Amino acid sequence: MSPAPHTQLLVGGRIYSASAPDATSMAVTDGQIVWVGAERPGRALHPDAEIVDLHGAFVAPAFVDTHVHVTAHGLALTGLDLTGTASREETLQRLREHAAGCDDPVLWGHGWDPTRWADETAPTTADLDAAAPGRAVYLTRVDAHSAAASTALRAAADPADLPGYHPQQPLTAAAHHAVRGAARALLTPAQRARARAAALDDYAAHGIVAVHECGGPDISGRDDFTELLGTDHGVQVRGYWGEAVATAEQAGALLAVTGAHGLGGDLFVDGAFGSHTAWLTAPYTDRRDCCGTSYLTVEEITAHVRACTIAGVQAGFHVIGDAAAAAVTAAFAAVADDLGGPAVAARGHRLEHAETLTVAQAAQLGRWGVIASMQPVFDALWGGPDGMYVTRLGADRAAGLNNFAGIASTGMSLAFGSDSPVTAARPWSMLRAAVHHHTAGSGISPRAAFAAATRGAWRAGGVRDGLAGTLDPGAPASYAVWEAGELVISAPKDSVQRWSTDPRSRVAPLPDLEPGTDDPVLVRSVHRGRIVYDR
Incomplete structure (x- = not known):
């Protein structure tokens, strides 16, 4: 026998749903949204459901990021993140500090951006050799289409005859791809x-x-x-x-x-x-x-x-x-x-x-x-x-x-x-x-x-059922619960879409995205009924 279906009834929230813009409640059965609406009829329709009190939180379809580099993102989170460095010297200082406390085969860093520095001078091979003597160092520019590389790493890649090569300046094109491949080969499975x-x-x-x-x-x-x-x-x-x-x-x-x-x-x-x-x-x-x-x-x-x-x-x-x-x-x-x-x-x-x-x-x-x-x-x-x-x-x-x-x-x-x-x-x-x-x-x-x-x-991503990415009945229960302030309905000042600010349009409101406003704070992420993050 298959197990009995399990239903959760989320109540006391603000639900972002095109089919029910004023909804405060949502029912989920075995990873699928089965009902959206007001709390009272929700309780009547699902008398045996597990009740989840949202305490006024905002529930919206969870996000999908359509372009990522998972391991590279993780290497920045766990290693040398150079995002926001204010100068070449600060970049090199972070490298020195990282090298002193890290024995990984390759020192992998990401995020330096000389267009935001006063002198716009990129780190050179000699700079990296001085900051981390003898080490294989790979530091990608913020766009990840060029990188500074130490002598040790260049020796492993041999990029001298490839387009984009320079003996001291960051490498681009095929020369960059070569040193990236060499750096990647030095990463351990554990890293x-x-x-x-x-x-x-x-x-x-x-x-x-x-x-x-x-x-x-x-x-x-x-x-x-x-x-x-x-x-x-x-x-x-x-x-x-x-x-x-x-x-x-x-x-x-x-x-x-x-x-x-x-x-x-x-x-x-x-x-x-x-x-x-x-x-x-x-x-x-x-x-x-x-x-x-x-x-x-x-x-x-x-x-x-x-x-x-x-x-x-x-x-x-x-x-x-x-x-x-x-x-x-x-x-x-x-x-x-x-x-x-x-x-x-x-x-x-x-x-x-x-x-x-x-x-x-x-x-x-x-x-x-x-x-x-x-x-x-x-x-x-x-x-x-x-x-x-x-x-x-x-x-x-x-x-x-x-x-x-x-x-x-x-x-x-x-x-x-x-x-x-x-x-x-x-x-x-x-x-x-x-x-x-x-x-x-x-x-x-x-x-x-x-x-x-x-x-x-x-x-x-190839999902064309018209339901994925919504909180309408029949959609997968992939949603996020947020602590958010006042919800608003707005359009760009230079847009012709002003009709959507009219309450009679029955458009579901969203958190305020005006400059200077605080982002909503995540409480929980759920994908197909499975909790993937819970504060």
């Missing part, structure tokens, strides 16, 4: 396991119950990817492997050997603005000799999309510069002409970052079902008149970056993530950044931002 556990615990502790790992041969390596997908943790991991294929047979074989759920994520078309490796149609403003780096041709991108579409596999690409955006748009157009738009749309292919995507390109890609997986905190960190984007691209080009409103207006689906450890996995800060964009007209409403981090994020 990786400790890092993975710390990262997954951190996601759960911030209301995130599922993440999309963006792995690949130049990012995490097969061993780490396989170990991660085999990790037993309450936070669900969907794995993307960033390696290009040319045929449907190759796509199927690569999926089988890696255990990946899709062949995309950080499949690099180009690099990043901060490292001068995003692929541009015109030179960088601060480096007139440079248009960035292209890793795939239009023909290679086209072959990958075609192969994955035929094989029934979700594909995707890392796309940042405008030349990269033009290349992927041309590739999708070619495959849609060949196989038909509906065949392409059925796969839900993705573009990661998509920072320079234009409204016209989004309109095309949206017709073919392509999803934009974007990172709002990028604008918060690097946008604005004094930000890194303006330094790299000039004011006119910078103003067009991360145009969430423009992309969404075309019907192209949005999904949001952190790219942790590039930015911290803090969903409410991410939503605030999406709403309060540096460029007028590029921000979206809180409701649209929340949808991109919940319903849109599940859709980006």
Whole structure:
């Protein structure tokens, strides 16, 4: 005999549900939401339920982070986190202190950002050798597309003949991939396991119950990817492997050997603005000799999309510069002409970052079902008149970056993530950044931002049942309980969505995302009825 169903009735809260915007109660049976509404009828309908008193807490769909690097995030949490260092000297001092108390085979650090320093001087190989004599040191820039490496690590990688090499300055492109691979090989299984556990615990502790790992041969390596997908943790991991294929047979074989759920994520078309490796149609403003780096041709991108579409596999690409955006748009157009738009749309292919995507390109890609997986905190960190984007691209080009409103207006689906450890996995800060964009007209409403981090994020992961990411009857019981202040219904000041502020619209309210407001405090994270974090 199967066990009797178990029902919990959550009462005394504020439930974020489109089907019942005024709900104060929710019933969950064996990991599925079965009812949402007012408390009195809830008690009458479920007289034998276990009662969970919410004490006025706010209950909302749990978050999904659509772009993460789990082990790298964990290494920053458990090791040398250089985020926020104010100078090269502070960065080196942190390295000295870390080296003195750490005997790991490789000193792995992340997060230095010289565009936020007064002299903008990056750490050199000689600097690292002096701070940690004889040690293998790997320090990634905040965007993870370049890294400073010590002499000992360079000797293990032998990057001298590769593009992006410099004997003293941080390495980019293929030279960076080589030293990253050498550093990764020095990580012990215990280091990786400790890092993975710390990262997954951190996601759960911030209301995130599922993440999309963006792995690949130049990012995490097969061993780490396989170990991660085999990790037993309450936070669900969907794995993307960033390696290009040319045929449907190759796509199927690569999926089988890696255990990946899709062949995309950080499949690099180009690099990043901060490292001068995003692929541009015109030179960088601060480096007139440079248009960035292209890793795939239009023909290679086209072959990958075609192969994955035929094989029934979700594909995707890392796309940042405008030349990269033009290349992927041309590739999708070619495959849609060949196989038909509906065949392409059925796969839900993705573009990661998509920072320079234009409204016209989004309109095309949206017709073919392509999803934009974007990172709002990028604008918060690097946008604005004094930000890194303006330094790299000039004011006119910078103003067009991360145009969430423009992309969404075309019907192209949005999904949001952190790219942790590039930015911290803090969903409410991410939503605030999406709403309060540096460029007028590029921000979206809180409701649209929340949808991109919940319903849109599940859709980006191939779940198209219309229920995942909601608290409607029939949906999986994946939710987070928050201590939150007053709930509000709002829209961007420059938005045409003001109708949603009218109470008669029956729109469920959200926590206030105005600048300076406090983030809600997490009480509990639940995924499919299983508690994954409990304060």
